Amino acid sequence: MTTVLPRTSREVRLAVVPEGLPEPAHFTVVETALPAPAPGQVLVRNRHFQVFGGLRTLIGGAAEDTPVPGLRPGDTLFGPAVGEVVAAPPGGPLRPGDLVRHLLGWREYALVPADGCAPVDPALPEPAAHLTSGSAAYGALTRLAGVREGDVVLVTGAAGGVGSLAGQIARLLGAARVVGTTGSPHKAERLISELGYDAVLTAGSWRERRDGADGTDDDARRAFSAQLAEAAPDGIDVLLDNVGGVQLGAAVDAARQGARFALVGALSGQLAAPGSGATAPARIDTFRLVVKGVSVRGYTGIDHPEVEAEWTGRLDGWLRSGRIRLPLTRFEGMEQAPRALRELTRGRIFGTVVVDLPGHD
Incomplete structure (x- = not known):
């Protein structure tokens, strides 16, 4: 017809x-x-x-x-x-x-x-x-961060399109502990109960800075660092960063030797009310990057054209087996x-x- x-x-x-x-x-x-x-x-x-x-x-x-x-x-x-x-x-x-x-x-x-x-x-x-956006999460975790058995992984912006899959993918790749961040206690509960995050941090929200909450970036960084130290007392091996800002700075402080950081987004700047969303400044301790041997790389799918087909194949299998939501x-x-x-x-x-x-x- x-x-x-x-x-x-x-x-x-x-x-x-x-x-x-x-x-x-x-x-x-x-x-x-x-x-x-x-x-x-x-x-x-x-x-x-x-x-x-x-x-x-x-x-x-x-x-x-x-x-x-x-x-x-x-x-x-x-x-x-x-x-x-x-x-x-x-x-x-x-x-x-x-x-x-x-x-x-x-x-x-x-x-x-x-x-x-x-x-x-x-x-x-x-x-x-x-x-x-699972291909971005999968590509960053496999091509840049190289998640290994036993890794402690931090995912910032965990309730978004990338983050809601990144934690699950990290676990499927062998991570022993997965910690996320979000600005909403309700989202934090869902990330733990529905998506298997071990802990979710709500301090240091970039949205609080965007919306004019009292305090400084230093205050937000200290609050976030305290929560991160409690959730990952021995530090982190992998960061999948969707946010930037104070969360990226605090993650550098918590990095273990040889930690691998994959930057996928920069929501602290992209979704800031003033400006055009085209910049996302962050203050980080470059000395710690050197002495800890931390790698920091940005991920774009264009640089890894083979990832999409690989991700699609793995997604199909994980969906059919019920291993991913x-x-x-x-x-x-x-x-x-x-x-x-x-x-x-x-x-x-x-x-x-x-x-x-x-x-x-």
Whole structure:
């Protein structure tokens, strides 16, 4: 049976560069003519797409040297998406009805190069599982940190899309103790009861500094260091850092000999209310880095293109065996996507943020 396609498609565009954190008023949902595939392209009807915090930096007007380009007013937002192929070139590997993953979310229909689509196993009970940031957590822990049996691992920003999977992955790779951080006692309870963290620290929250709480960064660092010393009295072997700021500084102080630090995000700067989200200064003890032989490296998926396929294979196995859980916070409908980004940048989300698009045949 031939699918009857609509004449138009809706998408979310940046209307104005925000001064501070994004609000729904900074975006607009527009209706455009349905694009027609050219040779080598497929037309995909999106079912789900991810909302990720890094968009704040990309829409802030000052993004430089980022793995993907910044966004200007009038540009359509983008991000990981899962959808169904509705038109594909003859003789290619993809057929109408195939489920694929690609990077052109924030729109109902996406025109994607055929080589920019990755097939998704329709047998998985949750296709949106392929929208998580698990590949970043897995890549950082395997390529940069090299988690070993018996390691003590600290994950900052543990309740986010990366952190909610990083702790579980570290455990599956052999970590003996996994400690996380979050600014919310409620999230801390969930991280321990649902995702297997041994301890979760709530002192030194970067959001308190962002929201103007009393005290200085030195106060926050001392409070965080005290909690970290209690949770990991012998220090840490691995840091997967999503935050930066005082938490990164305190982690350096707690590093064991030969500790490996993998920096994945910098939420203390990316989600700071003032500025563009494009800088994240931190004060660290470089002398301790030297005498403890600590390695500090930043992770981007572009530098490790083989990780995505490796992660997908391991995720499938871990999901089927029930060894990993995928906390998702879901929003329904294109119009809710700007609100989802606002909630994410305010720290009101647990896990990965997914926008579900209802059927529109």
